[in-house]
Amino acid sequence: MIRICRSVLLSSALAGTAAMAISLPTFAQSQQQSFEITDIRIDGLQRISPGVMFSLLPVSIGDEFRPGMAAEVIRSITESQYFEEVEVAREDGVILITVLERPSVSEINISGNRVLQTEDILNNMASAEIVEGGIFTRSTLEAIRQGIQEVYSSRGRYGTTVDIEVTEQPRNRVAIDMTVNEGQESRIRNVNLVGNNEYDSDELLDLMDLGVKPWYLPFSGRDKYSREQLEGDLERITSYYLDSGFARFNIDSTPVSVTPDNENIYITINVNEGQQYQVSRVDLVGDLVNAEALLRAYTLVGPGQTYSQALITASEEYMTQILGNLGYAFANVEGVPEVNDDDQTVEVIFYVEPGARTYVNRISYRGNVSTADDVLRREMRQLESAPASSQQIELSKIRLERLGYFSTVEVQNVEVPGTTDQIDVEFDVEEQNFGSISFSVGSGGGGDWFIATDLQAENFLGTGRTVSVGLNRSYFSSSARFSYVDPYYTPDGVSRGFSLFAQKQDSFQNVASFSTTSYGGSLSFSYPINEIQQIGYTVGYSHTELTSGSGFSVQEIEASPRLLTNVDRYIIEPAILNPWEGPVRDAVTRSVSDLSSEFLNQGTDPGFIDKYGRSFDNFTITTNWIRNTLNRGQLATRGSFQQASAEVTLPGSDLEYYRLSYNTQYYRPIYGNSWVFHVRTNLGFGDGYGDTKELPFFQNYFAGGLAYNGVVRGFEENSLGPRSTPPVQYRTDFTNLARDENGVIRVNEAGVAAGYDGSRGYLTVPVFDQNGQPVLDENGLQQVQLATETFDIYGDRNNFGGNLLTTASFELLFPMPFVQDRGQIRSSFFVDVGSVFSTDCTLRQQRFNSCSDFDVGQLRYSVGVGVTYLSPFGPLTFYLAKPFSRDERDQTKSFDFTIGAGF
Structure with missing residues (x-):
């Protein structure tokens, strides 16, 4: 067997990258020659499948293996980041590849973190490809540790430490345990401005979110340092000067000092104000698409004004909007100040690039699960195949928001691939509750009971129509109602609705x-x-x-007192039941018709009824x-x-x-x-x-x-x-005593009357004049009037x-x-x-x-x-x-x- 090449992947904690060392033995080099690959054998695979491995190789069986291909094979395999070591050898026409897989991450445990969410740390690790089930690399893990410490430092926690322990587990796996010691949060003790002459330090410090915590705001978080917030504060200070004419203003440096105990922070802001500049000339150059007059009308900067970057930016936005309304959806307007230091003036030139006039290819909607597309489409003021207008697109968005069916409405313009003058307008909506439905049954105090059901659907079944149905039954009310509104009864927006109701209600x-x-x-x-x-x-x-x-209405509804239909007499003397008080007899009464109307004691102000x-x-x-x-x-x-x-x-x-x-x-x-x-x-x-x-x-x-x-x-x-x-009612009392079948008053053994027969008469009170003297009738008798009392049953x-x-x-x-x-x-x-x-x-x-x-x-x-x-x-x-x-x-x-x- 001839060893052709071996590669070992080394980690570098400082560089965070893998280095590859290739050794070609001199005795192998002398014997290298081209040959046909008859087979490829791979040894050392554990988790990686052979299919994945073969897909990484730049050669296959039947190919010619030429000198130098060994390095190419190793390079292709190592670039996958799956392997710790790779060795390539030859045995006749067989290529032998031996690998040592990198360990996989079996679990990630994070503890001690409160400021940073665990999910955020895991997402950061995932972006560096360290996830559960993924390949483990120590160099990347070290970079993550340093990155987490930097994030904590940017939030004022300079004493934060991150300890990482890697535990080897069976089957070539590792567990990562990360312990975060966040330490104490450093506090801002002083912010010092250097170089400011035009504006005093207090005025500039008021522009900042960061600073020394006021004594009268003990729970304020203003003294919590954050790098992002400091950058935002510096931008506000810069904008403040640029908007006030200081075109050469610059912040030279912002050293941040931390005490050795990491508890206190001191910030110094070195500024260079420069001189205040005036605008000398304003010009528009580029393709003005025959709209120069309109564009100049929305230019907020003019000669003689104090230079202001805010006015330049606002002018850019206005002119871009105007061009967008004319159909130039991707227009770009850039105001460039040309500073003349000799006379402290600025010439502002707006470079206008309208681009191609764009047309709307298609309008689409996402997120409207319940609401039909037609309901959204009829609110559109931007039409398909028409020139794209920023104003009409924005108006369409506003009309969708006003419907009340969606919690959010977003819109974006997307270029149509392969074209330079067409866009798709995509609306992304999130539906919210656009109605209410309820059913309730129960009872209240005093025996009051109720059953009620109500449906109020302002987007009924996603049609955009409003349907309301209600059925109620309770101790004090019975009602049924139905209403219907179609907001687009006609295509041009005429709405029609109708309602029906029936109720009996207290x-x-x-x-x-x-x-x-x-x-x-x-x-x-x-x-x-x-x-x-x-x-x-x-x-x-x-x-x-x-x-x-x-039966007793307040007097504004129905005047009172009112004579009762079954009482037509008034009492002169009450009945006597006890013989000890005199002869037992009925009450002495007279007909109410005998009384003058002035003594009926009736109200003179009639009620509504x-x-x-x-x-x-x-x-x-x-x-x-x-x-x-x-x-x-x-x-x-x-x-x-x-x-x-x-x-x-x-x-x-x-x-x-x-x-x-x-x-x-x-x-x-x-x-x-x-x-x-x-x-x-x-x-x-x-x-x-x-x-x-x-x-x-x-x-x-x-x-x-x-x-x-x-x-x-x-x-x-x-x-x-x-x-x-x-309401007021007449006072009444019983008049006639009960009698037997012969008309004789019923009495008991003591001679006391047994009771009344139910007849009633009005009680009376004597009438006196304004001097307190009794008023007498034509017979010289005391005049009387009907007695009344307030009947306040309503509380x-x-x-x-x-x-x-x-x-x-x-x-x-x-x-x-x-x-x-x-x-x-x-x-x-x-x-x-x-x-x-x-x-x-x-x-x-x-x-x-x-x-x-x-x-x-x-x-x-x-x-x-x-x-x-x-x-x-x-x-x-x-x-x-x-x-x-x-x-x-x-x-x-x-x-x-x-x-x-x-x-």
């Missing part, structure tokens, strides 16, 4: 008691005016029947205008929303009234996209016209809690504003609402800590203000000071924090609030939540 929470039975429906159309505005019309019909609550009856058929028409520039359909962070509506009953309706409403929302980011200022206002006014002199009370506005369009958190639902006047349920609504919310939206997906959850600090007023206060309400026209002093305020989460069951909203500026009659609620309605 008044809702905290509201003066009454009952309604109603049914009806509506048909609506909405027409787009432009990309952000639409106007809609709704025609509706409703039949409503009113019932006084529990007294004036208009109990049953109404109303036809309404509603005009609705919407302007929407919000960036998202749910949990927006910028833009505004305005809605104005006017509802009026049509001629032929039993009631004549109108309602005007205006709602608005405004979002403005104040720090990135995480801290956002939000304002929400709700205004409403309604009144009667024609024969109806007031807004029907069941159409009143309400405010308090999370009431629809009347949000003032911290107060009970619907509890603010005018209150009703409790706190006396809120009545009003025809004037004014509420507002001021919020600071902030990112919730430890939450990754901030598109699904929102937290805020808020101040709410508002109330409900009435321009039609009744005399009774004025007498009891329970109603007022608009009065700033009657507004209610609250502060608190709130959270909204887009759950799979619909939006969940929670809040904690502290009300103030309240009176003793206000009902407060510090905590509340709602399911299925975001705020």
